[in-house]
Amino acid sequence: MPSVCFYFHVHQPVRLKRFSLFDIGREPGYFDEKKNAEILRKVAQKCYYPANNLILELIERFEGRFKVSYSVSGVFLDQAMDYEPKIIESFQRLANTGCVEFLSETYYHSLASLYSEEEFFEQVLDHMLLIARLFGQVPNVFRNTELVYFDYLAHLIKRFHFKAVLCEGWDAILGWRSPNFVYETQGFPVKLLLKNYRLSDDIAFRFSNKDWKGWPLTADKFANWVHSINGSGQVINLFMDYETFGEHQWENTGVFNFMRHLPAAILRHPDVDFVTVSEEADRYHPVGTLSMPYPVSWADTERDLSAWLGNEMQQATIKAVYALEEKVKDTRDLELLKTWRQLQTSDHFYYMCTKWFNDGDVHKYFNAYERPHDAYIYFTNVLVDFIDRVEDFLAGMKVANKQQEAPRIVFEAPVADLNIPVPGIDLPVPGVELPNAVARQLGQVGRAQ
Template sequence: MKTICFYFQIHQPFRLKRYRFFDIGNDHYYYDDFANDDIITRIAQRSYLPANATLLEMIKNANGKFKVAFSISGVALEQLEVCVPEFIDSMKELVKTDCVEFLSETYAHSLASLCDPEEFKMQVRQHDEKIEQLFGVKPKVFRNTELIFSDDIASMIASMGFKGVITEGAKHILGWKSPNYLYSSAAAPKLKMLLKNYKMSDDISFRFSNYEWSDYPLTAEKFISWVKNYPEEEPIVNLFMNYETLGELQPRESGIFEFMKALPRFAEQEGVGFCTPTEAISKLKPVDMLSVPYPMSWADEARDTSAWLGNTLQNEAFRKLYSVAERVRLCDDRRLKQDWYYLQASDHFYYMCTKYLSDGAVHSHYSPYDSPYEAFTNYMNVLSDFIVRVEAQYPESIENEELNALLTTIRNQSAEIEMLQKELKSARIERHSKRAEAKKAKEAKAAESSKKVVSKKD
């Protein structure tokens, strides 16, 4: 039976205000509150809220046969909680259906997996705690920022206990193979890989309302027939896209919501089902191992990381940001740590991308800046002030050896605390067990005494 696995990404960064060179050292607040509030509220009204209502209707009409997964960054959740709290409520309604799964990712939607394993793991833990706090569920499958994945990242994901990962079905990795199978990582064989079918995904995300597309108009019946026509032995079609596709990138007037509502009906007619990522990795068996020696992503024809780290500007900003990572992790200043997360969002580096200057459509749609150079200048001004604040707590005069020694002490203390917590837990279990045994023995003794009294009366 053919199965469709839908996953939607929700992420909005905290956009920076215009920050001048002369603001460095004088102004420590970096964000454009009006733009951030306006953008997330507008997108939620046009896309997130009506899309949630549509999916809930689809699940109910399909009697729970339609299923979907979400990956929502921590910084997006923070904005939605404040600006669009009704979105959180509507998402909780979806969770109650048991047809919705949440994926794990980095809290800040960051590129930490490419340079800082410790930061990467910390953000994943914080993200999953946020999801569990809001929705009462714990993510089991991982999706990295921008679908970035490599053998090194696979090892980190597996070490955190995840059984599956969602990533791109890149041609240079697959070769002649199809993305419509379950694979496993060559670097971590127990980690199963769900690969995006980017052609089918892009048919909805980018081509749905394109009058010049040879397959326009795209109907639910036509789309399901394409899924059905894949070779019988290919069990799954993974459709991964931004949630803004529904209502924003493809406006309501295009018929996108009606298209979605019709999918379950035509899928049932053709014997096509739906599943969550966890269901997919538990039911399907990997057909092969894939090695990804260099990081890949969803972006561009190259499917690499050059959209974020492809020029000198981006690499300089990236290097400077993570040069203070250890110092930030040492501090306990909540405001500083909050800024640290917000400044790591991959969007800031995407705005500096020069690849799109010849074709500004994609670049201008997402960037609030007039040029990549303006994005770089503004970000570096903010970063310079941020680093001044970090060094005020942990100056550059602290030698690396001294800093490393301090970090080693902290890590040793953390390990010791963790060991003591395990011992305490073990002691509590043992005490509980002994109490239970004592209670059982007491009850047995009481029963025996009762029997003796009865026998004497007889």
């Protein structure tokens, strides 16, 4: 019988203000802190607190036989620490059970893997440091933003010696093969853990749909679907947004009650168990290799990048953002660097999506604006203002003759008191300029035996 692996992604973007043309050069801040705090607290009450309490209850009830994995964006964690720190405490209680694993991802939920190797590398390092500091774990499995995977990503993450990477089990890639097996990347060998999108989406998207032939979905019914895979798979990877519970599927749909009874229903079969992503990678040998020469994501019916890069507005703005990398890092200014990275968050470009057919309802639900063109206008205005700020800063440096050599300061975290080793990270990394501050931090962590 296969193992069951629950993986949840936790993320909330920092939303922009309605930044008008007349705000350029006048408005000091770009982000709607009031709105961001309001949304985070609302979702915390509907999802994060009740869902975390339920997961903790299940872990304790089944005495560690129930396990889950999380990927929590740095953008989310920053907001939680600023607006609702008790959320962090609730995740720390889960971490302390020994039945919860935290994955690595890009700190700012960005598409840096497509545009800048250096920036991708630095964001992953920053995120690993934050997870270690908050939850006492060093991630050894990677999940890219929006589950984007392509062959070259294996080359990028090999520098961290991750044992596995998550990706979508998409039919167009798998062909006759099943997502219920562990595979291996082409080239540099990293295990590929594939989402069973049919069973995952039964919970994440179809649970409350009364027109769906599987409605109403009960724990026993879903467990029978899991048990039916007996003999035809190693694992069943149920990957979904954590906001499925209470936010996308409201409490009155019965989704919490469904989850409360699901582990018992699945564990009725004596050969079934729950595993974290690392346990899955350790236990099962790959049955073959998979190649994805072009990026595959978990979004929309196409499973490609069109949700973020499908039109000229999206393509132009994201290219303009990454074109600023050298200048922003030359400023060696932490505030400008953080703002630039916040502008990389993929949600900004998702809001500009103009696909309104099969995926229209999904894009409308997640959009912070009435029209995608509004998202483009506000983002462009912010970008124009930010470019002016960067240029003015560099001009001031030149006038003050401050262009002497200095290390790039990318991340300063209080990690000296950590007692956690970071095994297997190559220092220095060939082909990538490792910021001195980060190198020192990883050196401190690695020596703290």
